[in-house]
Amino acid sequence: MPPARQLRLLFGISGARPVQPGRARRPRVVAWAAPAVWLLTLSCGAASRDFVPVTRDVRSKGAAASVAVDRRDYVYIARRPHGVVGLVGAHFMTAEAAARSVDRIADELETCARRVEQRRELAPGAIQLVAITGSRGMGEITDMKIAPGGPVAANALECIVAPLRASPFPAATSAGIPALAIEATWGRE
Amino acid sequence: MIDFELTEEQKALIDTARRFAKERIIPIAAECDRKSEFPRDVFKAAWEIGLANPTLPAEYGGPGLGDLDSALITEELSYGCSGIDTSITANTLGLTPIKLAGSEAQKKKYFGWLTSEPIQVSYATTEPGAGSDVAGLQCRAVKQSDGSYVLTGTKAWITNATLASFFIIFATENPELRHKGIGAFIVHRDAAGLTVGKHEDKLGQRASDTAQVMLDGVHVPAAQVLAPPGHGFKVAMETFNQTRPDIGAIAVGVMRRCLDESVAYAKERKTFGTAIANHQLVQAMLAEMAIRIHATRLLVHKAAWSLDKGIRDPLTSSIAKAYGADAAMQSALDAVQIFGGNGYVKEYPVEKLMRDAKILQIYEGTAQVQRLVIAKQILG
Ligand SMILES: Cc1cc2nc3c(=O)[nH]c(=O)nc-3n(C[C@H](O)[C@H](O)[C@H](O)COP(=O)(O)OP(=O)(O)OC[C@H]3O[C@@H](n4cnc5c(N)ncnc54)[C@H](O)[C@@H]3O)c2cc1C
Numbered sequence: 001m002p003p004a005r006q007l008r009l010l011f012g013i014s015g016a017r018p019v020q021p022g023r024a025r026r027p028r029v030v031a032w033a034a035p036a037v038w039l040l041t042l043s044c045g046a047a048s049r050d051f052v053p054v055t056r057d058v059r060s061k062g063a064a065a066s067v068a069v070d071r072r073d074y075v076y077i078a079r080r081p082h083g084v085v086g087l088v089g090a091h092f093m094t095a096e097a098a099a100r101s102v103d104r105i106a107d108e109l110e111t112c113a114r115r116v117e118q119r120r121e122l123a124p125g126a127i128q129l130v131a132i133t134g135s136r137g138m139g140e141i142t143d144m145k146i147a148p149g150g151p152v153a154a155n156a157l158e159c160i161v162a163p164l165r166a167s168p169f170p171a172a173t174s175a176g177i178p179a180l181a182i183e184a185t186w187g188r189e
Numbered sequence: 190m191i192d193f194e195l196t197e198e199q200k201a202l203i204d205t206a207r208r209f210a211k212e213r214i215i216p217i218a219a220e221c222d223r224k225s226e227f228p229r230d231v232f233k234a235a236w237e238i239g240l241a242n243p244t245l246p247a248e249y250g251g252p253g254l255g256d257l258d259s260a261l262i263t264e265e266l267s268y269g270c271s272g273i274d275t276s277i278t279a280n281t282l283g284l285t286p287i288k289l290a291g292s293e294a295q296k297k298k299y300f301g302w303l304t305s306e307p308i309q310v311s312y313a314t315t316e317p318g319a320g321s322d323v324a325g326l327q328c329r330a331v332k333q334s335d336g337s338y339v340l341t342g343t344k345a346w347i348t349n350a351t352l353a354s355f356f357i358i359f360a361t362e363n364p365e366l367r368h369k370g371i372g373a374f375i376v377h378r379d380a381a382g383l384t385v386g387k388h389e390d391k392l393g394q395r396a397s398d399t400a401q402v403m404l405d406g407v408h409v410p411a412a413q414v415l416a417p418p419g420h421g422f423k424v425a426m427e428t429f430n431q432t433r434p435d436i437g438a439i440a441v442g443v444m445r446r447c448l449d450e451s452v453a454y455a456k457e458r459k460t461f462g463t464a465i466a467n468h469q470l471v472q473a474m475l476a477e478m479a480i481r482i483h484a485t486r487l488l489v490h491k492a493a494w495s496l497d498k499g500i501r502d503p504l505t506s507s508i509a510k511a512y513g514a515d516a517a518m519q520s521a522l523d524a525v526q527i528f529g530g531n532g533y534v535k536e537y538p539v540e541k542l543m544r545d546a547k548i549l550q551i552y553e554g555t556a557q558v559q560r561l562v563i564a565k566q567i568l569g
Contacts, residue, residue, distance in 0.1 A: 119237070138247045144197040151208060153201035158238050161198060165247040 078106035082113035083186030112159035125152035133169035206265035214269030221396035236307035249300035267442025272396035283310030308354035330360035336411035350400035362418035372418035393544030437489035440513030481516035511559035514549035
């Protein structure tokens, strides 16, 4: 799939449950597409298991290291010893609420990564996703992309996706359904 | 709109479950089968990464996955060993009645327990004298003045009985009332009067634990009454409706393994100067196996998708289970056939697949009972 289409799919939330039915979604594509390098690396770099998103906050080794994403591409960043979570954008939630969610995700990631590391099952990995408030008021993932290789998918499901599903999200309002797009890496020095 | 594309999350789930089957289940499956022993460490590992109790709601700390997600996991784990998977998936059978009929307090307590510890659960309708005829169960539930019940009777063929921390027991206030007398009760393993019988020495799925459960005046506090007499039968039937697609998914896993093993063997084994894969009659068996996999998977996905959408579709649910079970049995027979004499010995994996497949036509409603359910839907 061409990277541009993947970009649209991921950040345009197309093909998934709409964030706000009936509204034009295209503008959000632009709003959330800033750290495109991440996604390009994900979609083009399937051959490289050591894919990493490169920002000042999310350090990496290997082929992707030459690519730089400016720090301002993230609205907010939460760093923990075992991982980093970057907020790409949020809709229908305040900046504070979005930052709180990102901090909570980073905390969960940290706790989980430590646990998984103890089991010797932690692999360096990365994920991008868009989460909205689901019907039960918890996080619901509409789009997701996981870096390839090893047990990365298992780590992502356990340390990011599962905690997100179990986290309360801000309630939907008449303006729309709260949504946030995040990117995260873990297991790197 | 019809959309057969899996989401990235579902693809990640498959990847995770497939790796788990390859690394944790396949290497020990033959040994567990030989010893007739369920590997509890495998259950714990599956629980840790969210492959156990997939449909346990997220608001109670569970993975919060849908029925289609659950079917995807089940297919992969069953590819590794359907016996081990059956004991893992039996937890879904045990938690579904609580999802359907549990009070908020019961959900908090038991779902909380399931998410905080890698415990196993049993679901018990069957008795020595009542299997297909669920409404004919005899286990007695006698109401006490404080709203609690006392249960007396015997449950047979209960998956996970030796391992379960709690049981969902179906019992009746009066056997003559048949389905109108049945209630559902949550019974803790350490309840006074509850004993578990000997581990059944089975033909197949030997790695799953199966035993009798004896209830001798077991006191069940009111807080553990899931459905009072008169309301339990519906819970039992709706539970089966929701879990039957998982049996179809087990069938798909078994069939995929049959096909993979058969293809590999057919390319290797030579007769009349050529690989048996070049004989058209062998090719026909392989092709039929592939047909059955695809047909069953579509049925399973349709049934699970309906459940996820809140659409009641017991017809597809039963068809997925009935067709899948028969299809798996036939594929396993064909796999043994393709292996010839080697298919008939324990050195090769297909004899186990054949033994394992048979139970799919028996538990959660026999092949005949599924036909009755399907015919009832058709005839109205
Ligand atoms: C390994 C294993 C695990 C199990 N796990 C569980 C569990 O976890 N929980 C639980 O509650 N039960 C469990 N069971 C029980 C299982 O669901 C029953 O064995 C099954 O429902 C059949 O009941 P039965 O054995 O009494 O057979 P019967 O009901 O006696 O049936 C015998 C035969 O008669 C046929 N038959 C019966 N009635 C009719 C009819 N009206 N028309 C046509 N044919 C009919 C049946 O299809 C079958 O071929 C398990 C069984 C096994 C073997």
